[in-house]
Amino acid sequence: MSDLSDAGLRRRAGDLPPATAELVDEATVCEITEQAWLALVGEDEVLVPLPAPLPAETLSSWVEIVGPWTGAVVLTCGRDTALDLTRALLGEHAPQEVEQEDVDDALGELANVVGGNVKAVLPGPSVLGLPEVGTTPPSGREADSVRVAVLWRGSPLTVRVQSVLAERENEVPL
Template structure:
């Protein structure tokens, strides 16, 4: 795929392919499912289904910078982000999680998913630091959403081409 990407760049190095062309849904799903099994749990499945929009949306995102510039955003209900963080921290996690714990854990999940997707792009690409919040930045025009269900709750992954601002 990276040879195809390099052929689809302009003289200034900008990529002319859309997010969906570079990171097709089946590739994004494969990366996300592998990460879910490795980091969330061997019996924790991310099922490709449409879900209801979260009542209390919470997002974590990373930018990918290189010949293609874009963003990977994971959005779910804040309570789902807490459960995902518990899974990341392991069974020994008891009691309430701090907001910092949830932001760190959920941000790390976005970082790992973004890193897995970055691996499908040229080596010149790099990730930005993960950010977390209730309001992710605007998506690019060529965005596409991969809807899934985890433990009966909606988890969306949005990929879009966007100019990154530092």
């Protein structure tokens, strides 16, 4: 009986893509994010891997990946942090008053670069979508995600690699 159950489980598991955590780990996501920060935000802009609660008002940017693994890479931070990031990315071209269009652009581009590099370690072929920005990121599956929490200039931000697969919920041993 147990042999049959095992075979059934193997067959079911084989029909599904591997869990997100089996494809990419926290250390890899952290390293990808750090590289993006050092190159785009500034060479002295270190990220400290310490979890801290996000503020009440947050902004997220994300890119979707569609392929053997389908989901999204979501960057979330406080609104003030998003403004500071935009100023840092624009550098000397940052205007006195940063417009929301620039914030969306800057935060979206960070998600795009992190997402593009996460896509490279996931199974392919897959397609990377254009970056999107908003207060409500796409709802992913918390149980099938990899989440990294860091501090930038003392402010918290998170990067989540989250699957949108619903089928995995039913994957339980028989």
